[in-house]
Amino acid sequence: MDNLNALLDGFGAVLTPVNLLIALLGVTVGTAVGVLPGIGPAMTVALLLPITYGMQPTQALILFAAIFYGGMYGGSTTSILLNTPGESSSVVTAIEGNKMAKAGRAAQALATAAIGSFVAGTIATLALVFVMPQVVEFAISLGAPEYLAIILVAFVGVSAVLGSSRVRGLASLLVGLTIGLIGIDFVTGQQRMTMGVAQLADGIDVVVVAVGIFAVGEALWVAAHLRRKAAEVIPVGRPWMGKEDWKRSWKPWLRGTAYGFPFGAIPAGGAEVPTFLSYMTEKKLSKHPEQFGKGAIEGVAGPEAANNASAAGTLVPMLALGLPTNATAAIMLAALEGYGLEPGPLLLEKQPDLVWALIASLFIGNTMLLVLNLPLAPAWAKLLQIPRPFLYAGILFFASMGAYAVNSQPFDLWLLLALGLLGFAMRRFGLPVLPLIVGVILGPIAEKQARRSLQLTGGDPSGLIGGPVAWVCYAIIAAVLLWPLVAKLLKARRGGDHHDAETKTEVSV
């Protein structure tokens, strides 16, 4: 019950007229920017970071929470009305959502997405209230070697488990770790990778990296392949649902939430797997399986709830351990560091007011979104028709402003350009961007924990092994990394020569 009391205090801190106004601003701007084609939740948060620069930490966090949910909601509107989703997590929503929209049921698709997001967000945030402090309690007992092992699990998870190619994920992670290495060593004061450039001595600000990779990289990439004929937008009225739609939606909402939250909460869970699982489940359980692929409302309700619940779930490792497991959480974490807050297990102990205010504002932002989005949907849909030259020029404009404002030096704009080109190249070659951002943020922390572990043993590598928690982590890492080898061996044993193993196993099975 302590948690609930703390949460009530959090509500007390948030429920002032000024703060409510900030939350309203956040959900409105978050949704508006998130709706814009080509801008996913991560880029929304990255581009809107400068708004928070002049604010108190509490108010900044309220704004973040609001932008976070607003951006998520905006993204699903785009995928329903435009079909081609901006983020991998809303791919599944787009399948049935766009079919519904084309069949003249856009209003119902948007309604089930909005209400489903609200239901899932509220339940998942409530779960966060109870789960997160438990994780913190467990995490505080961990020593440096255990913490290092957990970070390594997150590294392997984001690069080798999420995404389609392990090599490309690992390559991206290593580039991120290299960027994180730049700057003065925190113990000895020696400069690493700075090439004698004075501005690099403090390292590259994570905000600049995030804006460069997400915003500038994306704008350059789209510019190189700009669709000359803008995609067709489906007109929509005010979202509403009939009795039948409610009946078919409420169970998928709950099941989607049940899938989404746990996947979001484990490092490297992501939103892709739970949204897909939810889709498959609804297809199997539906009384109208024949409608799937033609616009079944269950196929929007379930995955959309799973997506939102997973987003709330990612806040568990983010707040309790300082581990970002999706791009949006990575940027929020970078922002927390910007306020001089140290993310990690001690955050809840040192700054309980802030953490509970953040969680309370998640509830408030979520509720505001529901109230705001049902009547405003037609207005959001109009935003989809913004002329593309203005849209991408605007992204570059705000990206430049945000990056310059971090340290007020033109040097950061050159860095932004270089990182934008890196982001461009990564999109061209199919390298995932999430491992890079996670590497930049967690790399320095991992090194710090490793050196702290070795301090205890005077440099003897045995200091890295740690206790049972670390053993479990290393076992997981070994299993993930060695899995393709094991799979190949198993195949080879069953089918002889591994080169045509695939055809042979097909025959033998």
Place this chain on the structure above:
Amino acid sequence: MSQQSLTGRGGDRAQYGVCAALALLGVFVLVDASRLGAVASSNDPVGPKPAPMLLGILLIIVSVFYAVDVARGGVGAAEEGEDVDLTTRVDVRTVALLLGVFAANAVLIEPLGWVISGSLLFWGAAFALGNRHHIRGLAVGVALALITFYAFAIGLGVNLPAGILQGIL
């Protein structure tokens, strides 16, 4: 390692360039690490050297695995999106123009100030992306630059330079 498509054999040779870049980065990290003094003290027995050493070696190893994957026909799928048409070739002219406009902003932001350089950035970028309504582009740019300057620099205390318009704004 992954073998997404064995059909596209020899397809995307440019990927070897990525492998080479990774290997070069690895070598660079190692060279940079080798000039670090090995400072060891009781509260930091390993010093700043092992982390970049390990990283450099891993970069080179991954670049080799990457090259093997490419040689076996592995292709990284280019990212798709709402406004992305992957059937077209890279539009070099648009990208070069954007880079030029972006660089101009970096050069001009301090002498001319954000309001002027930002307006030019927006107008130039919109032009590069195919906008031919010059007046409208410039008007939107100036409006955005003024709004952001007043809201952020003056309202929120974010540092944006006033430049030559100092005292007028």
